[in-house]
Amino acid sequence: MEYPVDQALLVRLRAGEQKAYRELVVTYQGAMRAVAFAIVGSRNADEVVQDAWLAVVRSLDGFQARSSLKTWLLTITANTAKTRLKGNRREVLLDDIPSPHGSVGDERFRENGHWLLAPHAWHHDSPEALLSEEELRECLEHTLASLPELQASVLHLREREGLELQAICNLLQVSLSNVRVLLHRARLKVFATLEHFEETGQC
Numbered sequence: 041m042e043y044p045v046d047q048a049l050l051v052r053l054r055a056g057e058q059k060a061y062r063e064l065v066v067t068y069q070g071a072m073r074a075v076a077f078a079i080v081g082s083r084n085a086d087e088v089v090q091d092a093w094l095a096v097v098r099s100l101d102g103f104q105a106r107s108s109l110k111t112w113l114l115t116i117t118a119n120t121a122k123t124r125l126k127g128n129r130r131e132v133l134l135d136d137i138p139s140p141h142g143s144v145g146d147e148r149f150r151e152n153g154h155w156l157l158a159p160h161a162w163h164h165d166s167p168e169a170l171l172s173e174e175e176l177r178e179c180l181e182h183t184l185a186s187l188p189e190l191q192a193s194v195l196h197l198r199e200r201e202g203l204e205l206q207a208i209c210n211l212l213q214v215s216l217s218n219v220r221v222l223l224h225r226a227r228l229k230v231f232a233t234l235e236h237f238e239e240t241g242q243c
Contacts, residue, residue: 195226
C-alpha cells in the first residue's frame with residue numbers, strides 16, 4: 041500500500057529540501073515525544089527524540105513505504121527509546137496520581153465514553169466555545185501535565201494523533217487492556233477538569 045501524501049513529502053525530503061524537513065518536524069515531533077515519554081520518562085524523552093531524528097535522516101533513503109511515514113517515524117522512536125533502556129522493559133504502572141479535583145465516576149458516562157448528562161452549563165456554551173477560553177486551556181494543560189507518563193502519552197497518541205489502540209499497544213509494548221485503562225483514566229481526569237471549571241469558573 042502506498043501513501044500519496046507521504047510519497048510527495050518523501051520526494052522533497054530525499055531532494056534535501058529544508059522546508060520539507062521543517063514540515064516533518066512540526067507534524068510529527070509531538071507524537072514522537074509522546075512515544076519516547078511513555079517508554080523512558082520525561083528525563084530522557086528529548087534526547088531519545090533527537091537520536092530518533094538522526095536515525096530517520098540516516099535511514100530515509102531506505103524507507104520503502106510499506107507503512108505510513110508516521111508509523112515508520114514512531115517505530116524508530118520506540119526502538120530508539122527501548123535501546124536507551126538497554127533492553128530492560130519499563131514496568132507498566134497503572135497507579136494514579138490524584139488530580140486536584142478527584143475524578144469523575146464511570147457511572148457518569150455511556151460505554152462509548154460520552155456523558156450521560158453533560159455538565160450543567162453546557163447548554164449555554166458549547167465545548168468548542170469553552171475550549172477557546174484561555175483560562176480553561178490553561179486548566180486543561182495543567183491537568184495533562186499532571187497525568188502519569190503513560191496516561192499522558194496514551195491520551196496524546198489517541199486523541200491528538202489519532203492512532204488506533206492496537207498501534208499504541210505495538211509502539212509502547214503495553215497490552216490492549218492496559219491501554220484501555222490508561223486512556224479511560226486520563227479521559228476521566230480531563231472530564232473532571234472540564235466539569236469543575238464549568239461549575240466554579242476556576243481550575
